[in-house]
Amino acid sequence: MSIIKIILTILFSLLISDTFAQTLPLELNNFQTVTSHKQLSSIVKELDSKSEIINVEEIGKSVEGREIFAVKFSKDGFNDKSKLKVLFFAQQHGNEQSGKEGALILAKELIKNENKFLFDRIDFALIPQVNPDGSELNKRRNSNGLDLNRNHLLIEEPEVQAVHNFFAKYNFDVTLDVHEYYPYSEEWKEFGYYKRADEQLGILTNPNISEKIIKYSKEKVLPFISEWLHSRNFSFNEYVVGGPPNIERLRHSTVDINDGRQSFGMLNTLSFILEGKNGKDYYVENIKHRSEAQSQAMLALLFFCYKNYDEINKLIEHERKEILSDNSPVVVQMDHFNDGSKFNLPVTSVSDEKDTVIQVDNYNPLVKKLLEIPQPDAYLVPKASSLSVGFMNNHKIFYHDQTPELGNVEIYNITKIDSIELEGEKFGNPELSIVEKKITDIDAEKYYIVPLNQPKRKILVLAFEPQSMLGLRNYEKFKKLLQAGFDYPIFRYIKD
Ligand SMILES: [Zn+2]
Numbered sequence: 001m002s003i004i005k006i007i008l009t010i011l012f013s014l015l016i017s018d019t020f021a022q023t024l025p026l027e028l029n030n031f032q033t034v035t036s037h038k039q040l041s042s043i044v045k046e047l048d049s050k051s052e053i054i055n056v057e058e059i060g061k062s063v064e065g066r067e068i069f070a071v072k073f074s075k076d077g078f079n080d081k082s083k084l085k086v087l088f089f090a091q092q093h094g095n096e097q098s099g100k101e102g103a104l105i106l107a108k109e110l111i112k113n114e115n116k117f118l119f120d121r122i123d124f125a126l127i128p129q130v131n132p133d134g135s136e137l138n139k140r141r142n143s144n145g146l147d148l149n150r151n152h153l154l155i156e157e158p159e160v161q162a163v164h165n166f167f168a169k170y171n172f173d174v175t176l177d178v179h180e181y182y183p184y185s186e187e188w189k190e191f192g193y194y195k196r197a198d199e200q201l202g203i204l205t206n207p208n209i210s211e212k213i214i215k216y217s218k219e220k221v222l223p224f225i226s227e228w229l230h231s232r233n234f235s236f237n238e239y240v241v242g243g244p245p246n247i248e249r250l251r252h253s254t255v256d257i258n259d260g261r262q263s264f265g266m267l268n269t270l271s272f273i274l275e276g277k278n279g280k281d282y283y284v285e286n287i288k289h290r291s292e293a294q295s296q297a298m299l300a301l302l303f304f305c306y307k308n309y310d311e312i313n314k315l316i317e318h319e320r321k322e323i324l325s326d327n328s329p330v331v332v333q334m335d336h337f338n339d340g341s342k343f344n345l346p347v348t349s350v351s352d353e354k355d356t357v358i359q360v361d362n363y364n365p366l367v368k369k370l371l372e373i374p375q376p377d378a379y380l381v382p383k384a385s386s387l388s389v390g391f392m393n394n395h396k397i398f399y400h401d402q403t404p405e406l407g408n409v410e411i412y413n414i415t416k417i418d419s420i421e422l423e424g425e426k427f428g429n430p431e432l433s434i435v436e437k438k439i440t441d442i443d444a445e446k447y448y449i450v451p452l453n454q455p456k457r458k459i460l461v462l463a464f465e466p467q468s469m470l471g472l473r474n475y476e477k478f479k480k481l482l483q484a485g486f487d488y489p490i491f492r493y494i495k496d
Helices: 002-016 039-050 097-110 113-120 132-136 158-170 185-189 209-228 260-266 287-307 310-323 386-394 457-464 476-481
Strands: 054-062 067-073 084-090 122-127 174-181 193-195 199-202 237-238 271-278 329-338 343-349 355-360 364-371 376-383 409-423 427-438 446-450 491-492
Touching: 002 158, 039 054, 039 067, 039 132, 054 158, 067 158, 067 287, 084 158, 084 237, 084 287, 084 310, 097 113, 097 174, 097 271, 097 287, 113 122, 113 287, 113 310, 122 237, 122 287, 158 260, 174 260, 174 287, 185 193, 185 199, 185 376, 209 237, 209 271, 209 287, 209 310, 237 343, 260 271, 260 491, 271 287, 271 310, 287 310, 310 457, 329 409, 343 491, 386 446, 386 476
Parallel strands: 084 122, 084 174, 174 271, 199 237
Antiparallel strands: 054 067, 067 122, 193 343, 199 271, 329 364, 343 355, 376 446, 376 491, 409 427, 409 491
């Protein structure tokens, strides 16, 4: 009787299951060639037609005109406001193939009946490939020769615009940016060990982001993902860059807001970066294992979101409301320091390929605030500065030209530009004096007013302040903003 019952259950589940049974291209070619954009395009279209919970949206096109797809999983058309909105996006870097392959494995996994309960609480969107042009050539950058994961402050490349416009459409609560890291450099070879982790997960580190979100990521999310992967025989550590330890410090990557992790984090999103281990050939070596590891890490985060959906919903909702009234000073200069702790780094020995763990003393997990700037009530941006106005438009920043009748303007006069080194990079550090004027004493109609009570307020401060290590003026095309002997063209407006 019970056997009959089991057989009936299996038959029944097969009947109601989505009938997507296509073998993925990577398996079909015996893991010798990765999935092309054309193949990916036909897979997502088939998923759309065969699965009731899937809806595919074309969110933009690459420089060369290839479609960028978001595969949306939802039981009610992505319209239920109470659902947790989760977005994963992969392969901003075209030579990190396992992100895309892992995303496709994940999609196949998610339409199985046993996983559909996830969408009782989650509306999930998966962008398997942000950079199709780079992927076709197995190259990091897009067809304009730009690193897309350094373009999230300017948001100028069509691929990055596609991701940000899509994010804004649904205001996702959780985001994950999927990458690969390459451990096989000459320096590490000489050191005698390679980093071993199949997967590294990076949490937010910029000190302008909600402390509560950072703490939650550290204490709740990281242990869950670690446990999930270890119990499935994948090695894992929290994302670290730098090293070898005797040459360079280890830190949890950059505080810069121009990447997929911190840019969404700055809006108080529960945001992460995932780094799978690449192959020695930077292409298909070990691609089966790499793709499976990526898909498992992604699945782990989805399960975490399902389990803790109420807690995450409340946290994000609360922290996003906070932003609108948070006029606390913004940290514009910062760096990484040691806090007395050591890092246990899983490695593989170069000589005998044995796995071991080394304890790293040269470890700088602590981000210290080195310079904070009080927020003005608004910035005044010259209407004639097409670059700065373009920046605001790319971000969909709110601005207007109703000049207030009262209040003061602070104008920075750049007296001198020194050099400063932070995060291992040198940049110009201006010495400045502040000239204060009544708003009625300047040619105010030549300026747009950019009020700061909006979600991107801290991004605006970081972008506009001349002393900001992450500011616009550090980008080549914005270089003219900052010139010794001149006034900085963007003014600060203070009420009263
Ligand atoms: Zn990458």
